[in-house]
Amino acid sequence: MACTGWWFIWSYCLAFILLKYGEGVRVTVRETNLEVVQGDSVTLPCSFFTMMPLFRLNIIWTFMSPSDPQSPTQVIVYDNGQVIESPAFTGRVGFAGIPWSADIILNSTRVSDAGIYRCVVSNPPETGDPGIGELSLSVLAPPSLPxxxxxxxxxxxxxxxxxxxxxxxxxxxxxxxxxxxxxxxxxxxxxxxxxxxxxxxxxxxxxxxxxxxxxxxxxxxxxxxxxxxxxxxxSHSSPGILQGVLLTLSMALVLLALLVLVLWLHRSGQEIKWRDGGEEDECYNEIRYTPSLMKRSFV
Structure with missing residues (x-):
C-alpha cells in the first residue's frame, strides 16, 4: 500500500508538470525595466525552462527602437550551437550563460541602444509556441555641448x-x-x-x-x-553718417573742378606761347636776310 501511495503521488506530480510545462518553452524575464549609463555594460536577463534536451536549442534576441517600433532588428542568435551577431551590435554583444541561460551582455552602450528587447526561445521537438520575454532598456547620457x-x-x-x-x-x-x-x-x-x-x-x-x-x-x-x-x-548715428558722406562728396566735387580749371589754364597758356613764338621767328628771318639781298642787288 505504501508503494502504491508513493507511485500515485509521483504520477500526479509528473502529470502536473507535463500539463503545466508541456505546451512549449517557458521564458521568464527577471527585470522588465533596466537603466544603464552610456558607455557602461548591462546584462539583459532571459531565463527559460524546457522538458527536452538542448540539442536543438534556438534563441533569438530582437530590438525595437522607439522611433520605429514596427521594424524590429536582430541583435544576436543562438542556433544549434552557433552564435550569430547582428552587424549593428558586432563586438558589443554576447551570451552570458549559454546554453543554460539566454542572458546576454551588451557592452559600450549607446543612446541609440535604448528601446524594447525581446527574447524568443524554442527547443524542438518541444511542442507549442516559442517562449517570449520582453524588457525595456533606457540609456542615460549627459547633455552634449549646446x-x-x-x-x-x-x-x-x-x-x-x-x-x-x-x-x-x-x-x-x-x-x-x-x-x-x-x-x-x-x-x-x-x-x-x-x-x-x-x-x-x-x-x-x-x-x-x-x-x-x-x-x-x-x-x-x-x-x-x-x-x-x-x-x-x-536714430542718432544715421544723420551724422549722412552728413559726413555729403561733405565728402562736396569736397571731392570742388577738388575735381579745381583740377579741371588748372589743366585748362595750363593748356591755354601753352597755346598762346606757341603762337607768340611762331610770329617772332618770322620777323627775325625778314630782318636777317633783307640786307644781304640788298647788297646783292647793288653789285
Whole structure:
C-alpha cells in the first residue's frame, strides 16, 4: 500500500508538470525595466525552462527602437550551437550563460541602444509556441555641448530671439537662460520638442546689451554656451553718417573742378606761347636776310 501511495503521488506530480510545462518553452524575464549609463555594460536577463534536451536549442534576441517600433532588428542568435551577431551590435554583444541561460551582455552602450528587447526561445521537438520575454532598456547620457545663436533686429526698439540647441541628453535636459552682465537676471525659456530652448526679447535697448548664458542640465551633468549681444542705436548715428558722406562728396566735387580749371589754364597758356613764338621767328628771318639781298642787288 505504501508503494502504491508513493507511485500515485509521483504520477500526479509528473502529470502536473507535463500539463503545466508541456505546451512549449517557458521564458521568464527577471527585470522588465533596466537603466544603464552610456558607455557602461548591462546584462539583459532571459531565463527559460524546457522538458527536452538542448540539442536543438534556438534563441533569438530582437530590438525595437522607439522611433520605429514596427521594424524590429536582430541583435544576436543562438542556433544549434552557433552564435550569430547582428552587424549593428558586432563586438558589443554576447551570451552570458549559454546554453543554460539566454542572458546576454551588451557592452559600450549607446543612446541609440535604448528601446524594447525581446527574447524568443524554442527547443524542438518541444511542442507549442516559442517562449517570449520582453524588457525595456533606457540609456542615460549627459547633455552634449549646446549651441547658442541669436536672431532678429539688434537695433534699438527691435526684437531679438536667443536660441539654445542640444543634440543629446537622457533624461531630457532642462534649459535655463541667464543674463550675466552687467547684472545676473533669469529669463523665461520657451521649450520645444527638438531639445531647443529659446528666449524672445522685445523692444531692445542699450540696457539689453550684455553676456547671456544657456545652461543645459540633467542628472549626469551640465553644459553651457554663451551669446554676447550688442544693441546699437540707429536714430542718432544715421544723420551724422549722412552728413559726413555729403561733405565728402562736396569736397571731392570742388577738388575735381579745381583740377579741371588748372589743366585748362595750363593748356591755354601753352597755346598762346606757341603762337607768340611762331610770329617772332618770322620777323627775325625778314630782318636777317633783307640786307644781304640788298647788297646783292647793288653789285
Amino acid at each position: 549651441v547658442c545663436l541669436w536672431d532678429g533686429d539688434a537695433g534699438a526698439g527691435g526684437t531679438v530671439s536667443l536660441s539654445c540647441m542640444v543634440s543629446e541628453g537622457m533624461p531630457t535636459p532642462e534649459m535655463r537662460w541667464e543674463k550675466l552682465e552687467p547684472e545676473q537676471v533669469s529669463l523665461p525659456v520657451i521649450m520645444e520638442e527638438d531639445h531647443t530652448g529659446s528666449v524672445h526679447i522685445a523692444n531692445v535697448s542699450s540696457q539689453t546689451s550684455g553676456l547671456y548664458r544657456c545652461s543645459v542640465t540633467n542628472v549626469l551633468g551640465t553644459q553651457n554656451c554663451y551669446v554676447n549681444l550688442s544693441v546699437y542705436t540707429s
